Amino acid sequence: MALPSSFRTGYRLFLSWRYLRSRLVNLISVGGVMSGVAVLIIVVCIMDGFQERVRRVTRGNLSDITMTPREDPAPFPAFEQKIKEVEPRVRAVSPLIKIPVGYFYESNRRSQLTGSNRELFLMEAVGIDWEREKQVSDIARHVKTAVNPDRPLYDAVAQEREKKTVLISRRFAEKFLLGKGRGSATPEELTALLATDLSIAILNERADGTYAERTYNLWVTGVYEGEDVQQDINRLYLDIAQLRQMANVEHPYLDVRVKLKDYRDAKSVKTSLKGRFPSFSVFTWEDIQRDFLQAVESEKVLLIIVLSFIVLLGGFIILATLTLTVVEKTRDIGILSALGAPKTGVLSVFLWTGLWIGIIGSALGVGLGRLFVDNVNWVKDRLEDIGLYVFPPDIYRFREVPTIWDWKSVGVIVVGSLLMAFFAGLIPALRAARMDPVRALRHE
Amino acid sequence: MSDVADRPVLLSARGVTKSYKTGAGPLRVLRGVDLEVREGEILAILGTSGCGKSTLLHVLGWLDEADEGEIHFEGQNRASLPGPARAQLRNRVMGFVFQFYHLMPELTAVENVTLPAMIKHDGFGRWGKNHKQAENRAKALLALVGLQDRMEHRPRQLSGGERQRVAIARALMNEPRFLFCDEPTGNLDGRTAEDVRRLLWDLNARNKQTMVIVTHDAKLAHQADRIVYLEEGRVVHKDEVDVVEEVELG
Incomplete structure (x- = not known):
């Protein structure tokens, strides 16, 4: 007849394990710790994912560093060469201009701006040098379909017909050209838009507040x-030279986008560039989006602090459970003393009972958290099936709930939970250890 | 039993007093008890309820502390030992049998019996090395007290007599030199009480185990080597077994 393996661990672990198993309230405590740990893990994973995605979205096509000239800048490629010479940590440099443009479309309502059924949709035309731009931003990765995938702003037909080329976004195409909901256009429908005309207007504001428009028929060469x-x-997105010509921009560029060899050098490169090019304002992409990024970080920290109280609640559950256990097991404490267990032995029996609750609760919490994090979008979809929209993409700007499973964060939560279990168990365990054995034996 | 007086004194109490705080002031339970326990004897402490018998047993067994007086075990003063050393000595040298058995309800009979050995061999890896031997001894002790078929039973599945036999087996686990029994038959019917008494006396005969038995059962006390009568916290009569008839039984 073999005794259970836990029997070999010494009386402290053995008795604490038995106490844990024999009382339903202990299992409820395990459930409490599990819930707290799982909720905190889920929130941290979602917030980490959210933060990372927000950073990506916020960054958009911003390069590592943006330089804005305050006076007439030197033209490319001379300026490019100079930057690379003075700052070897720069990998690539690209010029850019941004011009407000309008897209007119037919509407059922009368437009106050145009005085007709033609509604104006204000947009931003970004002029880029494709070969340089693709080295400083993710634009090349974002192109979904193009006449010429290697050089999406170049098309022989357009050149032949002397047309200016344009890259349109999938969302713009869906809304204005296909009349479809977001994300519903098929690749074939998007490809069918290539090599078609798109009319846009470059607007000049008149003295009376109305707009004078110059319309161009652009040749769609890609969708991103x-x-x-x-x-x-x-x-x-348009070619920078073509856009300058369309909008009569004299400056060779309005911004310079800089890609670094290692973004970790951004702060020192920024300082260095500021010193070398005093007529430029220099910003990292995080400087540009600082307020928003800080708001998201603050929200994350606040949420974690608030939800840490759930784990703290788990600690109080352990405290209450073990206090009850010590009262119920008063006679056992007397027996242990009579059998020769030292006070530290009695203490560790109850301390271990609390730690078991923490260990098992945390392990189950990690498992439950992982399960939820892995299936969070399935849960979101099911909630949407019953009309509960917990993550509206119109607000959050992305379709899926983003998550990041970071073992370091999970480890911090688990260690925190175990420490909490330890300290929550310490108070009743000390009480048990200080108990007078004779009184304990006489306890009814 | 005339040779008892010649045996060395293992345990002695000198001028032991003990009182408890109550709402109505201190309650003096022991009022200067002098006592000697000799090796291998069965000493019965007889007295009415509330006379301080159990308190005296607890003080003698180092479970409780006397207010005044000295308790010596083999010449060593209790007061000179720190708490952990006293606990260790209690674990290795003393065994306790209580009126209400005091078994751990979560443990089986064999686990209850093994518990003193687990405490004895506590420490990293020590129990792992000793558990098999202890397990075998626990089973042998349960067989000795006639419970070979009840090893995996929990206390609630055992009768009163069986529980007390498990408690006796547990008290013997670490081969103690002393057995302190607090009303060991007090909660049992006549026949079962006699079985338990016979078991204790057999152990004494076989192992020369020194026993201090607190009881109000005169019949049980009469079979001891020596009886000490306790009244209102004082030893009022102490004698050898051949004059036991002179003891007034309350």
Whole structure:
């Protein structure tokens, strides 16, 4: 007849394990710790994912560093060469201009702006040098379909017909050209838009507040899909030279986008560039989006602090459970003393009971958290099936709930939970250890 | 039993007093008890309820502390030992049998019996090395007290007599030199009480185990080597077994 393996662990672990198993309230405590740990893990994973995605969306096609000239800048490629010479940590440099443009479309309502049924949709035309731009941003990765995938803003037919080329966003195409909901256009429908005309107007504001428009028929040579659908719908990409010509821009560029060899050097490169090019304002992409990024970080920290109280609640459950256990097991404490267990032995029996609750609760919490995090979008979809929209993409700017499973964060939560179990168990365990054995034996 | 007086004194109490705080002031339970326990004897402490018998047993067994007086075990003063050393000595040298058995309800009979050995061999890896031997001894002790078929039973599945036999087996686990029994038959019917008494006396005859038995059962006390009568916290009569008839039984 073999005794259970736990029998070999010494009386402290053995008795604490038995106490844990024999009382339903202990299992309820395990459930409490499990819930707290799982909720905290789920929130941290979602917030980490959310933060990372927000960073990506916020960054959009911003390069590592943006330099804005305050006076007439030197033209490319001389300027490019100079930057690379003075700052070897720069990998690539690209010029950029941004011009407000309008897209007119037919509406059922009368437009106050145009005085007709033609509604104006204001957009931003971004002029880029494709070969340089693709080295400083993710634009090349975002192109979904193009006449010429290697050089999406170049098309022989357009050149032949002397047409200016444009990259449109998938969201713009869906809303205005296909009349479809977001994400519903098929690749074939998007491809069918290539080599078609798109009319846009470059607007000049008159003294009376109305707009004078100059309309261009652009040749669609590609469709892209960025991280931020709200930004995408308002943005067209054109060749910088063509856009300068269309908008009569004299400056060779309005911004310079800089890609670094290692983004960790951003702060020191920024300082270095500021010193070398005093007529430029220099920003990292995080400087540009600082307020928003800080708001998201603050929200994450606040949420974690608030939800840590759930784990703290688990600690109080352990405290209450073990206090009850010590009262119920008063006679056992007397027996242990009579059998020669030292006070530290009695203490560790109850301390271990609390730790078992913490260990098992945390392990189950990690498992439950992982299960939920892995299936969070399935849960979201099921909730949407019953009309509960917990993650509206119009607000959050992305379709799926983003998550990041970071073992370091999970480890911190588990260690925190175990420490909490330890300290919650310490108070009743000390009480048990200090108990007078004779009184304990006489306890009814 | 005339040779008892010649045996060395193992345990002695000198001027032991003990009182408890109550709402109505201190309650003096022991009022200067002098006592000697000799090796291998069965000493019965006889007295009425509330006379301080159990308190005296607890003080003698180092479970409780006397207010005044000295308790010596083999010449060593209790007061000179720190708490952990006293606990260790209690674990290795003393065994306790209580009126209400005091078994751990979560443990089986064999686990209850093995518990003192688990405490004895506590420490990293020590129990792992000793558990098999202890397990075998626990089973042998349960067989000795006639419970070979009840090893995996929990206390609630055992009768009163069986529980007390498990408690006796547990008290013997670490081969103690002393057995302290607090009303060991007090909660049992006549026949079962006699079985338990016979078991204790057999152990004494076989192992020369020193026993201090607190009881109000005169019949049980009469079979001891020596009886000490306790009244209102004082030893009022102490004698050898051949004058036991002179003891007034309350």
